[in-house]
Amino acid sequence: GQNIDQPTEMTATEGAIVQINCTYQTSGFNGLFWYQQHAGEAPTFLSYNVLDGLEEKGRFSSFLSRSKGYSYLLLKELQMKDSASYLCAVSLSSGSARQLTFGSGTQLTVLP
Amino acid sequence: DVKVTQSSRYLVKRTGEKVFLECVQDMDHENMFWYRQDPGLGLRLIYFSYDVKMKEKGDIPEGYSVSREKKERFSLILESASTNQTSMYLCAIFSGGGYTFGSGTRLTVV
Numbered sequence: 001g002q003n004i005d006q007p008t009e010m011t012a013t014e015g016a017i018v019q020i021n022c023t024y025q026t027s028g029f030n031g032l033f034w035y036q037q038h039a040g041e042a043p044t045f046l047s048y049n050v051l052d053g054l055e056e057k058g059r060f061s062s063f064l065s066r067s068k069g070y071s072y073l074l075l076k077e078l079q080m081k082d083s084a085s086y087l088c089a090v091s092l093s094s095g096s097a098r099q100l101t102f103g104s105g106t107q108l109t110v111l112p
Numbered sequence: 113d114v115k116v117t118q119s120s121r122y123l124v125k126r127t128g129e130k131v132f133l134e135c136v137q138d139m140d141h142e143n144m145f146w147y148r149q150d151p152g153l154g155l156r157l158i159y160f161s162y163d164v165k166m167k168e169k170g171d172i173p174e175g176y177s178v179s180r181e182k183k184e185r186f187s188l189i190l191e192s193a194s195t196n197q198t199s200m201y202l203c204a205i206f207s208g209g210g211y212t213f214g215s216g217t218r219l220t221v222v
Contacts, residue, residue: 008152033210042202042213043155087154091210098143098206099170104154 002026004103006088011109012078020073020106022088030091033100034062034073037085046073046086075108083110114139114207118214125221131190133217135203143206144186146170146178148199149216155202161186193221 003025012018024032031050035043049055049064049071061074075082088103119134135144145160147170157170159178167178175197179187190197198221204211 031209035211042216043211045210045212048209089155089211099145099157099160100211101157102147102155104152 002090002092002101004088004090004101006086006103006106008104009107009109011111013111014078014080016078017074017076018078018108020075020086020088020108022071022073022103024069024071024088024090024103026069026090026092026101028092029066030098032062032064032071033089033091034060034071035087035089037087037105039084043087078110080110080112083108114141114205114212116203116205116212116214118201118203118217120217121215123217123219125190125193125219127194127221129190129193129221131193131219131221133188133190133201133203133219135186135188135214137184137186137205139205139207140183141205141207142183144180145204145206145211146176146186146188147202147204148172148197149202150199158188190219193219195221197221 006022034046037043047062054063059076064071085105085107087105089100115138117136146158147155149155161167161180177189201217203214
């Protein structure tokens with residue numbers, strides 16, 4: 001079966017740095033995605049890692065270790081608008097179509 | 113950029129009704145997906161399709177069916193709505209590196 005774990009909730013202060021971890025155990029792996037979802041809205045794409053290492057995109061970075069089944073999303077210089085749910089999702093290589101399996105999401109609250 | 117449109121943002125239906133949720137994309141993408149999202153459970157895959165008239169069950173297909181008669185349209189059908197199908201429903205297409213989602217339909221079954 002597929003198992004993706006991430007913390008349910010995190011709180012951080014405006015201007016700080018926060019790291020959201022994700023561990024996965026899946027049969028077949030074709031990359032890992034991070035999405036941001038504000039309350040009542042659809043998820044939006046943040047990052048994609050298929051090779052080990054760090055991908056940086058502005059204030060957001062994502063890291064992947066395939067051997068450890070581990071990823072993290074790093075958010076720097078936190079802003080109030082970063083308060084949202086962050087979803088870790090694994091792309092599976094098996095099946096007729098490219099599928100994503102999602103973790104339950106981490107609700108991040110940024111405090112002033 | 114690809115656009116994924118779900119016809120209704122909010123729906124309220126009665127128990128036992130047949131419910132249709134529509135999803136339309138404006139590009140020629142083959143892979144389309146229906147998820148439901150519930151607090152604490154995340155997004156769970158209901159059905160997906162990789163071509164016209166092709167469909168495959170996801171993780172929680174019970175109580176649902178789908179239709180894909182044209183490439184741009186993928187419909188989710190609740191054969192006989194029940195209160196435990198009250199949820200947020202999200203349609204997605206796979207393009208480039210990942211998913212593009214529709215804006216979602218919040219369905220309440222009373």
